[in-house]
Amino acid sequence: MEVCQVLHMNGGRGEQSYAQNSSLQRKVISMTKPIAKEAMTNLYRNTFPASLAIADLGCSSGPNTLYAVSELVKAVDEVRRKLGLQSPEYQVLLNDLPGNDFNAIFKSLVGFHEDMRKQMGEGSGPCFFAGVPGSFYGRLFRRKSLNFVYSSCGVMWLSQVPEGLEDNKGSICMVGKSPPSVVKAYYRQFQMDFSLFLKCRSEELVAGGRMVLNIYSRKSEDPSSKEFSYMWDLLSVALNEMVVEGIIEEEKSDSFNIPVYTPSPLEVESIVEKEGSFTIDLLDVSQLNWNAYDDEVHQSEAFKDGGCNAAKILRAAAEPMLVSHFGESIIDEVFSRLGEIVNRKSEEKTEIVIVTVSMTRKG
Template sequence: MEVIQVLHMNGGIGETSYASNSLVQKKVISLTKPITKDAIVDLYCSTNPMTLCIADLGCSSGPNTFLVVSELMETVHNTCQKLGHQTPEFQVYLNDLPGNDFNTIFKCLPSFHEKMRNQMGLGFGPCFVTGVPGSFYARLFPTKSLHFVHSSYSLMWLSQVPDGLESNNKGNIYMASSSSKEVLKAYYHQFQIDFSEFLKCRSEELVSGGRMVLTILGRESDDPSSKECCYIWELLAMALNQMVSEELEKQVMPATH
């Protein structure tokens, strides 16, 4: 089954939902806020669009979904007030894979619009929000239709499991300390393919002078399987293997009554 059909964050707003367990991602967005603000101000001042089109790729659902978008619009609105300009209309595209919980996002839209109007006051808007299901490793928008693209903690998710791992990476679900060099090369090659395709698609969709801010999980170590980013997946693999082992033991044990 393809990744695009099954991959998504836990929906809803319950205890185990992504919305209730995304504080790390929120912190990352806060840390990159100065970069994002500088980029959107530079974009507006150099293009001065009547309608500013923003795409957030890998938006998921929950409070973080509107965090970046609201900050971008607030920054543009404040910049316009300083320059004595009319604030442009905003077209916001929220993208994620088809299994994403778009319903929760749409239910939050009325309160989001009300919050922005109260916060920005007169002269703000209008703001149009559209959900765009689909993989960002393919075209999502018309040619030269976007001014600003944002993506945070999404591009490390590959479009597919690299080829040839079935026999070379048994017992693991990602790169691990026990993975062979062939496995590490396969993940590296897949990332090169995916990221190149991502940049190609966005280059066709961005207007001349458009901007992108992309935040990707990285590591300081030269070791691709270092504990900085991969150890958690080793622990998860150990847990899954143990669960499978216990279930198999139950199946082969003789009945006691």
């Protein structure tokens, strides 16, 4: 599986789109907003730049993309008004892999500008937008061209499926029953990817530039704990049921693995310190439920039931990878079964852990 080609959220605004099924990710942005706001406020107060270049990495599409950006811009505008300063101009650089639905973002920019004018008035500096397709596990921007980097729920995705997963039969990711070789392979890939991510951002940020990352995480130091892998593990159950019934070939199922790793807070901290380009200003851990539902995202009342809602959230992210590997014909059946499985296990806790790390580029 070529991750760069098949890893993207479902586009458009249809029933299965990420735009309609990203309530959980919106809650993450909302919950951690004070940390991003503080980092942006401190950056502005320390430098008072005439222009600010902000990059959102793994921006996806839908309401969350411009929601995150708007909160960062409003944080600056609040400070500059209190101090009686002229507004900076904003360059907003939206990054995701080439399969991302950038057109949906661009179509929503007129409404974004109108909303920002209403909220901040005519005195606020202009926002210039650009889409930047490409993997954030490589250079994306000119050297020392960014002031602020933001990424929410993106860095858990790896640059590739780790090598050496042949023994991970019956599972599509790293879970409790995965052999030690599989656990080591996933962690090794995350170490390499996250270190490269930090190195690339350090080259693109100005000295003193800030970066805030929200990363799906786990409390346990056991990499195979089921905190975030819980839903992926249940997806494995659905696929395994279909193997038993002869709907999916066993070999086809065994060769499918998800390129995702959820680090512990300690792992995030140790890799940042080892790479050496950033100072950690704050590392915070929060949690929410897989079945999080946000009324700000207009979903049908029918999809508030826990299993269906959780299945739709996962489908918005996983469908392109599954289609690439299995074809389209099984997709509806897979996620229908997943919803039923989640409902059967409704008594189990399905909490997601988020580690938020706020960093400053060393001078």
